[in-house]
Amino acid sequence: MTRDAAALDRADPLAAYRERFVGAATPLVYFDGNSLGRPLAVTGPRLQAFVEEEWGGRLIRGWDEGWMELPERIGDGLGRTCLGAAAGQTVVGDSTTVLLYKAMRAAVAARPGRSEIVVDRDNFPTDRYVAEGVADECGLTVRWIDVDTAAGVTADQLTDAVGERTALVVLSHVAYRSAYLADGEALTRIAHDAGALVLWDLSHSVGSVPVALDAWDADLAVGCSYKYLNGGPGSPAFVYVAARLHDEIVQPVQGWLGAREPFEMGPTYRPAAGVRRMLSGTPPVLGMLATQDMLALLEEVGMEAVRRKSVDLTDLVVEVADEVLAPLGVEVASPRDSALRGGHVTLNHPQMREATARLWERDVIPDYRDPDGLRIGLSPLSTSFTEVRAGLEAVREVLAGLTG
Template sequence: MDAASLDAADPLAHLRDRFVGAETDLVYFDGNSLGRPLRRSGESLAGFVAGAWGSRLIRGWDEEWFDLPLTLGDEIGRVALGAAPGQVAVGDSTTVLLYKAMRAAVAARPGRTEIVLHRDEFPTDRYVADGVARECGLTVRWIDTDPAAGVTPDQVAEAVGEQTALVSLSHVAYRSAWLADAEAVTRVVHDAGALMLWDLSHAGGSVPVELDAWGVDLAVGCTYKYLNGGPGSPAYVYLATRHHEALTQPVQGWMGSTDPFVMGPAYAPVAGVRRFLSGTPPVLAMVPLRDMVAMLAEVGIDAVRQKSVALTSYAVALADEQLAPLGVEVASPRDPARRGGHVTLAHPAMAQVVAALWRRDVIPDYREPGGLRVGLSPLSTSFAEVHRGIAAVREELERQASAARGS
């Protein structure tokens, strides 16, 4: 089916008009790194400056802002994470929350000596785990897999044991888009007596997540990808209710204390997930995030996933038709049940191709070795956009090949 027919049949096509820039000819293949802003968010930010901030001033803390990391966290949990109230908090960056979660988890498993990760995890996850291991006298045990795929439950079972304190993995792999079997992996980790931490940065708002049903212990995710919170928008952390009294994060700040406004002489962590907060939360940065979470609630994550599968499947079909004859390989799972919201296309010339595409307002991103990522944010991307973008990739590859022959 051609792009026009697919767009005409798409029940979510009208939602594209709600995003800034969607009316232009720019092809945006990087929604899995930074989502387009909602038009509504400009109005919301202006209204916040004039209203809640401008007129209520410091009273806003008593009226809403103090609890906003938790109320917004509850809504993200309900809409995108399969988490009951009281388990998700918003604040800090993904890196900081990963550190807090990892450090708290290994402290809750004294005597165990290993943290288990996939060797192709996103660099921040690997760097934080390495730092926590050195800080706590632990070692990191690595799982090696095909970079075009991801970690399986059997591979995790081979890596964990009585020395495993924590396993930390991405639900959707940043390079390949491999969609892990989170429920099965979590079960394997628990059978070994360890805790499970999922990085949801490429999953939250794109694929259905059921943290409570899967028995997950901790999870962290960013909000500037499929949750369209904007550059540097705050991350979220999930802490299962059963761990609220046992896990304490290491960055002791006033917002996570029992009574912040007593300003007492000693720190005592507050009950619940609020204990994972440290300093003053970024209230202004939560305004666009609330808009996108509301839109996601309106649409439903299942409809988002259905559109995402259709977009990535279309991209794979176009790559097979137009790019495979030029030597391009699909470096993502072909089974949509094992694929998240992006597709990686591999070719030795992709670094030069991406640079050329950016100059012509076609915006994918590049990941070594030789990977062009086609990131397809379901609510802001059309099938026609995918078609134009893949055609542009073909044109640049042909241009590269022609130049190489000419030299």
């Protein structure tokens, strides 16, 4: 018997936080929080105040009064709140793609004499494309792992793939398609045993699933801020580099703000100490402000509480799908064990592409991923259980109309 959504909302200790997000009180059902999170209500006034007071009032003095340190300050907040990373190892700037490129190039350069980058075929397209590009540039080859698209890379698969030729392993903590939750510590250890470095893509886990980079003995990680961190369209990504690698890592885009003394305008590039060397150009200050608001909220709530609600929400999706969607031929294409599942659930049916278009017309907003996947992405602090039930009932009605 499926649990009662209204009763779950009444018992939810985090229910009140939903009121802090713009649009959460409307009838619209939002199942795409793992692509673009709702803005917090405090963010609009914060941005306006910044334009009027800091940008408009302080003008270029703002760089000396705090803007220049924002990439590291927000990075440390991310490390403390979401990543399980001590200060001085995370910095914000550039897009996810650019930071993936920087991290991959730096990692393979730190393992000279090794010739392979290991990636799974179902990793996010950008990760795969960047890995192929870096391999071409550096005269390396990509070793592919074939995975179950309803799951992800297992310990046995990675053990079989790595060896003395492996320079770098590129993995997603939560698979973008299936939401499979990888064992970060175990997979990192397997790569290290082969002498390789690991680059973790945290884009579908940060802000939804607790991460423990230092405890994993992780090497590098990259993630975006516009999904569960609610930074807004195009908000900048972050990169983590373990402190033990700071003197070893040389990133390929040597811009002036990653230099040791940017305002010396010296004739040659000398990298900054620590993780700041991963920066290149001017920090995207406006793009960082909304992320600060969400980090403050996540620190207030705690990632363990966020994860508990995320599990409850995705469990409800599976329950309702089994009850009302399975009779229409829908299959759950994500792990049923919540310990192996991140913050979204993918539901497969041959007519999901058309169903998605019709759902959007009804203000029910999931997204679609080939092949045949309707992805239900649930941002725990802005999503209610009643919203989940209502949205899945709409999926049932649309599919019934398409198949009947």
